[in-house]
Amino acid sequence: MLTKIHAAYTVSITELKKNPQALINDAHGEAIALLNRNKPTAYIIPAETYEKLMDLAEDLEFEQIIEERKAEKAGAVEISLDEL
DSSP: OOOOOOOSEEEEHHHHHHOHHHHHHHTTTOOEEEEETTEEEEEEOOHHHHHHHHHHHHHHHHHHHHHHHHHHHHTOOOOOTTTO
């Protein structure tokens, strides 16, 4: 079975245990696939990259809320205060 790896670098758990910071430094900000029995089990990414991903996820969530509220508003009828 083929497994797609979403990183240019890979490392085994055994190698990671030896000197994790050196591996992170050697990747120069790129993602590292952590392999367990030659299958990706996790990805190691810089904190800055993770924070950007979380910001993007939050932005997408806000965009979805905005679109839902726009759809709710589409059925609304606008009236003036005098009409109340």
